[in-house]
Structure formats: C-alpha cells, structure tokens
Amino acid sequence: MVDDSASFTDYVVRLLEERGHAAIGESDPVRARDRVRAERWGLVLVDLGMPEVSGFDLLAALRASQPGTPCVVVTADRDAASAVRALKLGAVDYVCKPAGPDSIVAAVEGALGPPPPGGPLAAVSCPEAFAGFVTRSPALGDVFQRAERLAPTDLPVLVTGPSGAGKEVLARAVHALSRTPAGPFVGVNVAAIPPPLFAGQLFGHRQGAFSGANRAMPGYAEAAAGGTLFLDEVGELDPFVQAQLLRVLQEREYYVLGATTPTRLRARVVAATNRDLAFEVTQGRFREDLFHRLRGGLLRVPGLAERPEDVPPVAEHFARVYGEELRGRPARVAPDVLAWLRARAWPGNVRELQNVLREAVLSAEGGVIGLLDLPLEYRCAGPARAAPPPSLSALEREHILRVLEEMGGNVTRSARLLGISRVTLHRKLRRLREDARG
Numbered sequence: 001m002v003d004d005s006a007s008f009t010d011y012v013v014r015l016l017e018e019r020g021h022a023a024i025g026e027s028d029p030v031r032a033r034d035r036v037r038a039e040r041w042g043l044v045l046v047d048l049g050m051p052e053v054s055g056f057d058l059l060a061a062l063r064a065s066q067p068g069t070p071c072v073v074v075t076a077d078r079d080a081a082s083a084v085r086a087l088k089l090g091a092v093d094y095v096c097k098p099a100g101p102d103s104i105v106a107a108v109e110g111a112l113g114p115p116p117p118g119g120p121l122a123a124v125s126c127p128e129a130f131a132g133f134v135t136r137s138p139a140l141g142d143v144f145q146r147a148e149r150l151a152p153t154d155l156p157v158l159v160t161g162p163s164g165a166g167k168e169v170l171a172r173a174v175h176a177l178s179r180t181p182a183g184p185f186v187g188v189n190v191a192a193i194p195p196p197l198f199a200g201q202l203f204g205h206r207q208g209a210f211s212g213a214n215r216a217m218p219g220y221a222e223a224a225a226g227g228t229l230f231l232d233e234v235g236e237l238d239p240f241v242q243a244q245l246l247r248v249l250q251e252r253e254y255y256v257l258g259a260t261t262p263t264r265l266r267a268r269v270v271a272a273t274n275r276d277l278a279f280e281v282t283q284g285r286f287r288e289d290l291f292h293r294l295r296g297g298l299l300r301v302p303g304l305a306e307r308p309e310d311v312p313p314v315a316e317h318f319a320r321v322y323g324e325e326l327r328g329r330p331a332r333v334a335p336d337v338l339a340w341l342r343a344r345a346w347p348g349n350v351r352e353l354q355n356v357l358r359e360a361v362l363s364a365e366g367g368v369i370g371l372l373d374l375p376l377e378y379r380c381a382g383p384a385r386a387a388p389p390p391s392l393s394a395l396e397r398e399h400i401l402r403v404l405e406e407m408g409g410n411v412t413r414s415a416r417l418l419g420i421s422r423v424t425l426h427r428k429l430r431r432l433r434e435d436a437r438g
Contacts (some may be wrong), residue, residue, distance in 0.1 A: 001025045001059060002032040003074070004045040010046065012074070016108060017100050022136075029053035037065045040316060042136065043112050045104075048082060068335035070111040076098050088412035124148055129176040132169040134317045143170070147217055147299055151177030152313035155296030156249065158200045158234075159272040162303040162427030164351030167272040168232060170301055174270055176230040183227025186267070190219050191236035198223065198241045200257050203248075209258025221254055224267035229368075235286065242287045251295040264287040269294075279401050282407060288409055303347040304353065311342040314350060318357035319369055333369045341370060344378075397432055400425070 001023065002013040009025030018024040026032040029050040046064055048380075049054035055073060062071055073086045076097040083094045093107040124130065124144045130177060133140065158371045159167045168187060175185045188303065193201050200209075204219030221229060229435055237245065247267065248254045253262040271294045280286035304311055317335050323331030333341075346352055356375060363373040371379065400418065407413040415425040 001045045001074075002029060002050075002055075003027060004029060004050045005047075005132060008047075012104060015104060018035040019109075020107055023110065029058065033058055033061050036061050040066060040313060041069050043108060044069060044071045045074050045108070046071060048073060048077045048086065056085065056089060057088060059091060061268030066332070068333070068338055072107045072111060074104065074107075075201075080322070112124045126177060130170075132172065133166060134314045135307070135310050136313060137302070137310050139307055143299055143301060147174055148177055150174065150297035150299070152179055153297070154268065156269040156271070156294055156297060157297045158277070159270065159299045159301065160277070161274065161301030162347075162349055163274045164349035165272075165301040165303045166350055167301050168230065170299060171228070171230050171270045171272060174299075175230075175268075178228065178268060180227050180268070183267075184224055185228045185230060186220050186224035187230040189232045190241075191233035194239050195238040198238075199244060203254045203263075204256045206238075206256055209256075213258070219256070221248075221265060221267060222263070226378045227267055229267040229269050231269065233273060234271040235273030235277055235280060235334040237286075240304050242290050242296070246287060246293060249290070257263045276401060278404050278409065279432075282404075282432060283402070289428075292409065301351045308342050311344075311346070311353065312338045314353055315341050315357055318354050319361060322358045322361040323364075323367060325356070326361050327364075327367070329367060331364055331369055332366045333357075334371075337369055337371055337374070397429075400428060400432070404429075 001009045003009045003012075003025075004027055006025070006027040008340070009027050013023040015026040024142075026119060030053050032046075033053050039145045044058070046058045055075065058069055059243065062069060067090070070092045071090060072093045072095060073083075073091045074095045074097065074254070075082075078096050086094060093110050095103050095107050125148065129148075130144050133144075135141070147170060157171070157174055159170055161167050171187075173182065175183075178374055188202070190202075200217075200219070202219050203221055204217050205213050229255045231245075231267075248265060251262070252265045254265055255262055275286075277286050277291050277295075281288045281291050304314075312333075315338060319333050320330040323329055341353070341356075348355075356378060357369075357376050360369045361371045366369070401413075402418055403414045404411075407417065411422055411425055415422045418425065420428075
C-alpha cells in the first residue's frame with residue numbers, strides 16, 4: 001500500500017493482514033517507485049495525490065517493470081478523468097476515500113482472490129537460509145519454521161517430497177542453520193552406488209584392504225566430519241545396504257574397510273527420498289528400524305501441484321536468471337503465459353519448470369516470453385487438466401499411511417488415533433499389501 005499518509009498505510013496493512021494477506025506499507029512515494037522497479041509484488045495499492053511522485057507515475061513504473069502485476073487505486077480524487085487515466089495505465093480497480101474496510105478487501109480479493117488457507121507465509125528468523133526457494137506458499141513457510149526448530153539439534157532429519165521439489169535445497173538450509181554451518185556439506189546419491197561398493201565409498205578403505213587398494217581412500221563419512229552427510233534417494237537402498245546403514249546410525253560409528261577398530265561418525269545425517277517410506281515399510285521393502293532411525297525429524301517439501309501460487313514467481317525468477325545468463329539482460333514472462341503455466345500440473349516440479357524457462361528464454365525476442373516461446377511439446381499439450389478426484393479407498397489408504405507415519409509406525413497408537421481396533425487396522429494393512437501386489 002503506497003500512500004503519503006503513514007497512518008492510512010498502517011490501517012490498510014493491518015486490515016489485509018487480519019484477512020490473511022502478507023502486506024507492506026510505504027509512505028515515501030519516491031522509495032515506493034524504486035521498490036516497484038526493483039522488487040516483485042503480487043498487488044500494488046496506490047494513492048494518486050502524492051508529492052514528488054504521483055500515483056500516475058507509480059502506475060507507469062509498475063506497468064514498465066512488471067506489466068502482469070495488478071494495481072488498485074485508493075484515492076480521495078473523485079474526478080472521472082483521473083479514474084479513466086488510471087484505468088488506461090493498467091489499474092484494475094478504483095476505490096474512493098474515505099474507503100471502508102469492505103471496499104478495500106473487495107478490491108484486493110477481486111484482483112488476487114482470497115488468501116490461501118493458513119494465512120500468509122510463516123515468518124522465519126533466518127530467511128537467508130531459505131534463499132534457494134522462491135515462494136509465497138504458507139505451506140512451505142510452515143516447513144521452513146519446522147526446519148529452523150530441527151536444525152540446531154543433533155537429530156537426523158528425513159526430507160521427503162516429490163522429485164524436483166527442492167529436497168536438497170531444504171537439506172542445505174538445515175545445514176546452514178545447524179550448529180556446524182561452517183563444516184562441509186557432502187551430498188551422496190546413494191541409489192547410484194552399487195551395493196557391493198557401498199561400504200567402501202561411504203566409509204573409505206585402508207591401503208591393502210583388498211586387491212588393488214594401493215593407497216588409503218577416505219569415504220564420504222570422513223569427508224563430512226564436522227558438517228552434514230546428505231544421503232539422497234535413500235528410499236532406493238538395497239536391503240543389505242540398509243542393514244549396514246542402520247548399524248552406523250545406531251552406534252554412531254563405522255568401520256573403514258581393512259580397519260579393526262571403529263571410527264566415530266562425526267557428521268549430522270540428513271536423508272531424502274521421494275518415496276513414502278511408511279508405505280514401503282508396510283510392503284517389506286524398507287526396514288522399519290532404519291526408517292525410525294532416519295526420521296528423527298521429518299520435513300516434507302510440497303510439490304508445485306500443492307502450491308500453484310508459487311508457479312508465477314518461480315517462473316519470473318528463472319526468466320530473470322536465464323535472461324541475464326543467456327541473453328545478457330533479464331527476461332520477463334507475459335501475463336497470459338504466467339496464467340498458462342499456473343494451470344499446468346508440473347509433475348517434475350521446480351526442476352521441470354526451470355528447464356522450460358531456460359529453453360523459452362533462448363526463443364524469446366525482445367525479452368518477453370510469449371506462449372510461442374515455450375517448448376513445442378508444452379504448446380502442443382496445452383495446460384494440464386485437473387486430475388479426477390481420488391476414490392474413497394485411495395483417501396482411506398493415504399490417511400492410514402499418514403497417521404502411521406506420524407505415529408512412528410506404532411500400530412496401537414495409530415489405531416487409537418484412527419478410532420479403530422488394532423485388529424481392524426492390521427486387516428486394512430493386509431488389504432493394502434494385497435492391493436499393491438495385485
């Protein structure tokens with residue numbers, strides 16, 4: 001909200017925050033113009049009659065720097081010519097002072113829609129740790145808050161979520177907020193290590209430990225000493241390797257190949273997977289004891305399908321980044337393309353959207369990405385249709401597995417929370433296993 005009256009900007013900010021919106025007031029119109037040019041906004045409200053920089057100047061600056069951003073005029077100027085001029089400059093609504101709360105809220109939510117469930121993005125004390133995320137999502141804000149609480153502890157952390165959603169980015173944020181942020185962050189894709197080589201690569205070997213071991217080699221665990229050992233794709237581990245890893249997490253020590261004395265594990269373990277490990281446990285594909293060892297703290301990164309409000313700012317971010325990198329100047333995304341992108345499901349999440357924007361920047365002439373600049377397969381496919389609603393049995397399965405995960409796999413406590421007997425829960429779990437097999 002831009003108005004040279006600080007009391008009025010404070011009033012509007014409080015009103016919108018009570019409605020669940022994240023709002024900022026600016027009573028210096030010169031500074032407001034600079035912020036409109038330099039920062040991205042979901043909506044700008046502006047007074048017209050301000051000194052030095054008028055509301056019309058701000059409308060023109062907004063239209064030049066981010067033409068897809070809506071603007072609402074809130075002013076005491078009731079002149080019809082001013083209203084017409086403001087609308088021609090791109091304003092989407094014109095509210096006359098004295099403006100009551102209902103008229104302001106109606107104008108804002110007419111342009112933006114209602115606030116997302118859960119209110120504005122949750123506040124975190126160290127936002128720079130999460131700078132790898134571009135988000136407006138309250139759900140992701142809640143994840144950030146939980147990460148801040150877990151990071152300074154010694155607990156292992158399990159990060160879950162779909163592929164491409166940002167699990168490693170969140171793992172790095174946990175490391176940055178840990179007690180040892182200056183220590184190394186060593187990431188290992190454990191699914192890419194053949195099971196017979198797992199111990200040697202993770203724990204290292206002594207000289208002469210096996211044929212061809214002409215010199216000692218440290219493993220990833222030693223490289224991560226004093227920092228964080230990040231085990232990616234942990235849900236793909238072979239059962240034999242699961243047993244090896246379990247012992248290390250239980251005893252906090254490991255054996256270097258060829259050594260007769262154990263080495264202390266001096267790294268914090270953070271693991272990630274796109275699998276539902278609680279379900280994998282019920283199917284016998286993942287060790288229950290290892291699951292509990294890994295999930296000292298659980299963080300789930302929601303995919304873009306669960307936070308569609310993040311698609312436009314993420315797309316605009318990559319347009320700027322790749323525009324500067326590939327074309328020497330920031331690129332912009334046309335408003336109709338932003339709407340088109342938001343309508344898609346994005347099964348590959350942020351990684352998929354990133355690849356699309358990189359290719360689109362190369363095709364865009366004039367620095368503005370239009371629909372024809374998107375990769376051909378996306379233009380041909382069109383926006384993805386909404387998925388059909390899940391069946392009752394699918395909803396029941398998801399609810400049971402989520403409760404089991406929250407209860408740490410404890411069947412008795414899960415049954416109590418679900419309001420059914422242990423016998424009934426065991427019967428339902430058997431049916432889930434049979435359905436998965438068949």
